[in-house]
Amino acid sequence: MNILSLFPAVPLLMMLGLWLSKTRKQILAVMVTGASLLLGLAVALVFMYLGMRADGQTSEMLLTDSFMWYKPLNIAYSVGVDGISVAMILLSAIIVFTGTFASWKMESGVKEFFIWFCLLSVGVFGFFISVDLFTMFMFYEVALIPMYLLIGVWGTGKKEYSAMKLTLMLMGGSALILIGILGIYFGAGATTMNINEIAGLHNIPLQMQRIWFPIVFIGFGVLGALFPFHTWSPDGHASAPTAVSMLHAGVLMKLGGYGCFRIAMYLLPDAAQELSWIFIILTTISVVYGAFSACVQTDLKYINAYSSVSHCGLVLFAILMMNTTAATGAVLQMLSHGLMTALFFALIGMIYGRTHTRDIRELGGLMKIMPFLSVCYVIAGLANLGLPGLSGFVAEMTIFNGAFMDNDTFHRVVTIVACTSIVITAVYILRLIGKILYGTCTNPEHLKLTDATWDEKLAVVVLIIAIAGLGLFPLWMSDMISESVLPVISHILN
Amino acid sequence: MDYSAIFSYMYTEIALVGVTVLALIYDLMAGERGRRHFHSFVCTLMVLFIAGTVVPWHKEAGEIFGGMYVYTPVHGIVKSILATGTLLVFLQAEPWLRREDTRFKRGEFYVLILSTLLGMDFMISAGHFMMFFIGMELASVPMACLVAFDKYKDNSAEAGAKYILSALFASGLMLYGISFLYGTTGTLYFDDMTSRIDGSALQILAMAFFFTGLGFKISLVPFHLWTADTYQGAPTPVTSYLSVISKAAAAFALMVVLIKVFAPMTEYWQALLYIVIVLSITVANLFAIRQKNLKRFLAFSSISQAGYIMLAVISGTPYGMTSLIFYVLVYMVANLAAFGVIATVEQNSGGKVSMDDYNGLYRTNPKLAVIMTLAMFSLAGIPPFAGFFSKFFIFAAAFEQGFHVLVFIALINTVISLYYYLLVVKAMFINPNDSPIAAFKSDGSTRLSLLLCLAGILVLGVVSSVFDGINLYTFGL
Numbered sequence: 001m002n003i004l005s006l007f008p009a010v011p012l013l014m015m016l017g018l019w020l021s022k023t024r025k026q027i028l029a030v031m032v033t034g035a036s037l038l039l040g041l042a043v044a045l046v047f048m049y050l051g052m053r054a055d056g057q058t059s060e061m062l063l064t065d066s067f068m069w070y071k072p073l074n075i076a077y078s079v080g081v082d083g084i085s086v087a088m089i090l091l092s093a094i095i096v097f098t099g100t101f102a103s104w105k106m107e108s109g110v111k112e113f114f115i116w117f118c119l120l121s122v123g124v125f126g127f128f129i130s131v132d133l134f135t136m137f138m139f140y141e142v143a144l145i146p147m148y149l150l151i152g153v154w155g156t157g158k159k160e161y162s163a164m165k166l167t168l169m170l171m172g173g174s175a176l177i178l179i180g181i182l183g184i185y186f187g188a189g190a191t192t193m194n195i196n197e198i199a200g201l202h203n204i205p206l207q208m209q210r211i212w213f214p215i216v217f218i219g220f221g222v223l224g225a226l227f228p229f230h231t232w233s234p235d236g237h238a239s240a241p242t243a244v245s246m247l248h249a250g251v252l253m254k255l256g257g258y259g260c261f262r263i264a265m266y267l268l269p270d271a272a273q274e275l276s277w278i279f280i281i282l283t284t285i286s287v288v289y290g291a292f293s294a295c296v297q298t299d300l301k302y303i304n305a306y307s308s309v310s311h312c313g314l315v316l317f318a319i320l321m322m323n324t325t326a327a328t329g330a331v332l333q334m335l336s337h338g339l340m341t342a343l344f345f346a347l348i349g350m351i352y353g354r355t356h357t358r359d360i361r362e363l364g365g366l367m368k369i370m371p372f373l374s375v376c377y378v379i380a381g382l383a384n385l386g387l388p389g390l391s392g393f394v395a396e397m398t399i400f401n402g403a404f405m406d407n408d409t410f411h412r413v414v415t416i417v418a419c420t421s422i423v424i425t426a427v428y429i430l431r432l433i434g435k436i437l438y439g440t441c442t443n444p445e446h447l448k449l450t451d452a453t454w455d456e457k458l459a460v461v462v463l464i465i466a467i468a469g470l471g472l473f474p475l476w477m478s479d480m481i482s483e484s485v486l487p488v489i490s491h492i493l494n
Numbered sequence: 495m496d497y498s499a500i501f502s503y504m505y506t507e508i509a510l511v512g513v514t515v516l517a518l519i520y521d522l523m524a525g526e527r528g529r530r531h532f533h534s535f536v537c538t539l540m541v542l543f544i545a546g547t548v549v550p551w552h553k554e555a556g557e558i559f560g561g562m563y564v565y566t567p568v569h570g571i572v573k574s575i576l577a578t579g580t581l582l583v584f585l586q587a588e589p590w591l592r593r594e595d596t597r598f599k600r601g602e603f604y605v606l607i608l609s610t611l612l613g614m615d616f617m618i619s620a621g622h623f624m625m626f627f628i629g630m631e632l633a634s635v636p637m638a639c640l641v642a643f644d645k646y647k648d649n650s651a652e653a654g655a656k657y658i659l660s661a662l663f664a665s666g667l668m669l670y671g672i673s674f675l676y677g678t679t680g681t682l683y684f685d686d687m688t689s690r691i692d693g694s695a696l697q698i699l700a701m702a703f704f705f706t707g708l709g710f711k712i713s714l715v716p717f718h719l720w721t722a723d724t725y726q727g728a729p730t731p732v733t734s735y736l737s738v739i740s741k742a743a744a745a746f747a748l749m750v751v752l753i754k755v756f757a758p759m760t761e762y763w764q765a766l767l768y769i770v771i772v773l774s775i776t777v778a779n780l781f782a783i784r785q786k787n788l789k790r791f792l793a794f795s796s797i798s799q800a801g802y803i804m805l806a807v808i809s810g811t812p813y814g815m816t817s818l819i820f821y822v823l824v825y826m827v828a829n830l831a832a833f834g835v836i837a838t839v840e841q842n843s844g845g846k847v848s849m850d851d852y853n854g855l856y857r858t859n860p861k862l863a864v865i866m867t868l869a870m871f872s873l874a875g876i877p878p879f880a881g882f883f884s885k886f887f888i889f890a891a892a893f894e895q896g897f898h899v900l901v902f903i904a905l906i907n908t909v910i911s912l913y914y915y916l917l918v919v920k921a922m923f924i925n926p927n928d929s930p931i932a933a934f935k936s937d938g939s940t941r942l943s944l945l946l947c948l949a950g951i952l953v954l955g956v957v958s959s960v961f962d963g964i965n966l967y968t969f970g971l
Contacts, residue, residue: 069958071965072813073890139877141877141882159924164920172909175905175906175908183893
């Protein structure tokens with residue numbers, strides 16, 4: 001069996017194990033074993049991939065495997081990875097691992113929660129390893145539907161409304177993707193659903209591309225929080241339980257960016273070039289609007305959700321620039337944003353678990369009460385606003401560098417506009433840190449609170465190591481990514 | 495005439511008549527003690543019947559009675575799917591049939607259902623419009639008795655009256671249409687008629703009337719007005735039979751006739767279907783959102799599902815035929831799972847069928863709630879459940895023939911349908927309830943049928959061999 005198929009298979013086995021387990025200990029044992037196994041596998045995959053590249057294997061996808069599933073439609077279960085998907089798989093494994101520890105204190109319905117959580121990760125891993133349109137789409141939807149119950153049952157606040165809104169908007173997006181996939185498949189007259197082979201045919205007529213490109217791009221863009229289809233995101237993230245917010249903002253939103261790049265732009269390149277300006281404008285709005293919205297929110301989760309809209313908008317913005325540097329930056333940004341937003345949500349969950357409020361007007365002086373969590377919060381904030389040495393800087397630097405390389409006025413102007421988000425990010429992050437960490441503690445109840453426990457520390461430290469690792473040693477990752485971005489970009493441009 | 499051909503091609507119907515007669519004799523002969531085993535007797539017969547007919551006996555097509563009766567392997571497959579559905583309905587009907595007021599009518603229930611099944615089999619295999627009509631009537635008259643089976647309940651009797659009146663009206667229209675066809679072509683044989691159809695005004699009218707007749711059976715909008723009341727009033731096992739088996743048979747028969755007989759008028763019936771599909775899916779979805787009674791809710795859901803089935807019909811290709819049969823099979827297991835849960839909850843809670851009664855069901859009856867959830871997910875087309883695959887295939891079938899906008903409309907509607915399917919899930923998992931339906935243990939027969947349905951929901955999509963098996967026979971219809 002191919003190592004890639006293990007990634008969806010392990011969470012499936014975890015689901016089985018959870019179903020059979022009786023006590024809380026058994027449930028946590030299954031989760032920890034499975035999540036560690038996934039993390040180990042992901043690290044092994046990175047080294048395997050780098051080793052294979054070092055051995056001089058130059059084909060676009062490595063570790064490929066395929067077997068025919070539904071012959072009449074040429075649907076196959078095909079897997080394969082390149083640098084982009086390897087990076088995403090590593091990200092997902094880290095988040096699943098830390099998410100498990102972040103929900104360590106879960107009280108009601110632990111078993112069901114983790115079963116749905118595992119189903120979500122089946123979808124996520126399956127999506128990143130697939131190179132077949134149908135299989136990829138199937139895993140995409142598998143990743144979406146558990147969200148409804150995860151938010152609806154275990155969420156907080158107006159959870160029912162948020163869960164329904166999120167599910168319907170994302171499913172609306174996936175309806176667009178589905179028709180787009182049919183359009184691509186029949187439009188190319190292909191005898192395969194393999195993405196690379198369809199791209200190789202390169203024979204979808206331009207008139208059809210003009211129809212399908214916006215449809216597919218918007219379809220994935222809904223999940224990538226493309227303005228004006230981002231409205232599910234703040235509500236959804238605010239209502240979701242901690243681990244789900246982490247996985248959703250950290251990984252699931254990346255499915256959108258990945259899909260836009262891998263399917264919409266790669267398979268419909270001519271229309272992508274022609275129509276990219278529309279989406280560049282929309283993503284610029286996402287970037288700036290998200291940042292401004294974050295400035296005025298008072299709920300910690302809403303602040304972070306709008307910040308996610310802004311940062312994920314930057315991912316889409318960068319891939320639309322269509323050059324290798326910006327696209328590499330986009331993938332780095334997916335990684336970096338995934339890690340730091342997961343860290344943020346984990347910390348917010350931990351603070352909320354203690355104070356039972358997320359309203360920044362009621363919080364203050366936490367630095368003295370819970371120094372460990374507060375320091376980590378500062379680190380997450382600094383990564384978010386792009387401090388050199390942490391992952392955010394590497395990603396944003398690469399993106400803006402790449403975006404400015406196009407030397408026509410339009411691209412330059414939007415890049416400058418998007419750049420302002422860096423300043424606005426600093427505004428809301430510093431305001432937040434100043435208010436809740438350094439202000440004076442107004443609520444005497446809060447003085448009795450305790451700092452992080454071992455499971456919380458483990459989750460947080462793993463994420464910080466990853467963020468700092470990416471920030472301090474970006475080259476091995478960015479080389480791996482840019483090597484794989486190059487063939488996609490050159491395909492789009494030719 | 496070669497009588498061996500009759501036996502060898504009509505094996506399904508002959509065996510089915512045998513099962514029906516045996517059930518009738520058992521009903522008459524068995525004493526009080528023997529009647530206790532009636533259920534297992536009939537189910538065993540059905541299992542044997544299905545086992546004997548599930549693989550088509552002949553790999554090539556054939557006809558008997560001079561073309562009145564046509565056999566192709568696809569027909570065999572569709573008939574065995576219908577028989578499997580009937581078996582599932584029998585299994586689910588058991589607790590209801592054991593009730594004081596219905597137990598003495600048990601034999602009638604079996605015989606009536608088996609007669610409708612026989613009628614559908616004849617309708618499917620018809621090669622002549624008279625044969626088609628007789629089969630359809632054989633399927634619909636016993637059905638009216640079944641709908642009114644709980645005759646002391648007002649709404650069951652009302653449902654029966656509504657059903658028989660609209661069925662008669664539909665039959666009348668269809669006969670009128672058939673008479674036009676006879677008048678313009680001079681024949682009622684499918685094979686001879688195709689070459690004489692030229693798309694004249696009368697024939698278009700005939701086609702529309704014919705379509706209307708079957709549209710009532712499939713309950714497409716605008717011929718759906720009887721559906722909700724009948725589904726609500728009929729006993730739950732009959733409703734599930736009506737919503738799945740009768741609908742599946744009519745949809746398949748419609749596709750065969752449209753492709754075979756009305757081949758020269760393809761653009762006319764495609765235009766007609768186009769409108770009907772858009773109406774069925776959209777109107778039914780909008781109505782389903784507001785339903786509080788689960789049986790009415792599933793009635794509207796089944797109307798919209800019928801619209802999706804018509805997407806396969808409009809494609810008119812062998813691949814469309816495969817996806818139609820597959821869709822019908824998947825729809826059958828999912829819908830029967832949902833109705834199975836409704837039936838057992840209704841039996842064990844003193845007749846609760848409202849969506850509000852289901853609030854908090856997960857806490858008291860987790861297994862039933864999970865089965866219902868998976869059924870809803872499958873109906874909504876969520877992977878990895880079978881419904882996702884069958885929906886994808888019919889969309890692909892229609893898309894391939896260039897119905898891009900139509901597929902788009904249907905896809906938007908899947909999102910709307912997801913909303914109301916999720917409402918049921920929400921009721922069971924999320925909504926609080928101070929007095930949820932108490933925990934109960936379903937009887938073995940219901941559990942068996944739910945288990946079979948569950949296996950279908952989980953396996954049919956992921957394992958491609960069923961689809962491939964159907965696809966093997968649909969070419970060269």
